[in-house]
Amino acid sequence: MKIKFLELTNTSARFVLSDATPAEANALRRTLLSEIPKLAIDKVEILLGNIRDESGKEYESVTPLFDEIIVHRLAMVPLPTDLSMKFPSECGCKGEGCQSCSVIYTINKKGPGMVYSGDLIPLGDPKFKPVDDLIPIVKINEKQAVLLYATAIMGRAKEHAKWQVAHAVGYKYYPDVKINGEKCTGCTECINSCPKKVFENQDGKVVAKTVDACDLCGACVEACPKGALSVTGSEKDFIFTFETDGSLSAKAALIKALDILSTSFGRVKDTLSMLG
Ligand SMILES: [Zn+2]
Structure with missing residues (x-):
């Protein structure tokens, strides 16, 4: 080829x-x-209740959309993917979550205004900042706020479309x-x-x-x-x-796809040779 x-x-x-x-x-x-492995948000913890800012102004942690819709939108935001990261099931932490298999993000935004993908702030390495800053998530009014923690993990598109690179x-x-x-x-x-x-x-x-x-x-x-x-x-x-969604470059995605193919065909060849 x-x-x-x-x-x-x-x-x-x-x-x-x-x-x-x-x-x-x-x-x-x-x-x-x-x-192709990709990083995407898998779990979101939304903090509810009243929030008071430095000036004493009160906000309520609610939005006009159901939590499920917001979580789904966050999951679909393309995140830069580091292919050296592991799937949680194959990680040394046994899926508990560590730097090798997960990235934690936070959103702390007070209304009025639009919450964008760019409001997702990675806790730790800033290289995991979302690829596109301007994907709208939800519009909140004057007394509303969004306060949440989101955990992104590696996955494959055959499990869910949020992990689809190409x-x-x-x-x-x-x-x-x-x-x-x-x-x-x-x-x-x-x-x-x-x-x-x-x-x-x-x-x-x-x-x-x-x-x-x-x-x-x-x-x-x-x-x-x-x-x-x-x-x-x-x-x-x-x-x-x-095309890719930006989580990986087109060249990196192609190299990874060829690598996956050669590994899986290599396994078939090994099995055949074992059968003699
Ligand atoms: Zn881990």
Whole structure:
């Protein structure tokens, strides 16, 4: 398997996966979607009652939304993930919670105003500050306040979507566009019919310029004289795209997915060799 990046930003990637089978491409898609470890809020302790600030003004720790809705919103906030952290079940603390497996956050905000994801303050290392500061959580009025402690742990998306790193994961067969010079009449119908603008007229001759944009829809084949153009998809090469929520960079997510795949296939190989 080979990978060549076509586009790579911090949170998105588009690459050509070559020398692979459809099963391998699908295994990579599924691993990206559901297997990559991620940090997300799992438990929230909301402190109820009256709160008095330094000036003596009183607030009540209530909000217009049910606690469950606020907790769900907090869980979905993307948190920067350190892949050296452990799952609580595999940690030396046996799931009790320690620095190797959990991060504790607090929110202490008084109304009026909007409580944002940026109000989640990590107790300890500031590198765990939420990726995006401006995700609205709940709007509170003048006499209301939010005071809570939230514990984030590592998990995988196959358990809950809050642990999903990669989104919009998809791939297509690499397009193979062939123009038969003998049968092409130069009618340029393919240029007009292609929704992805793959073809270009170069000095009266039609050429396929941006082949990787082709969606294999076949509109050009229908518009052309019979046999002048063929569009097929390679079953060995794939154009892959995906995005991340910012908890991990696209490159880190891809490296981790390939690492998980090689570990699990390694285990299969070991089992096979044990069977002799
Ligand atoms: Zn631990």
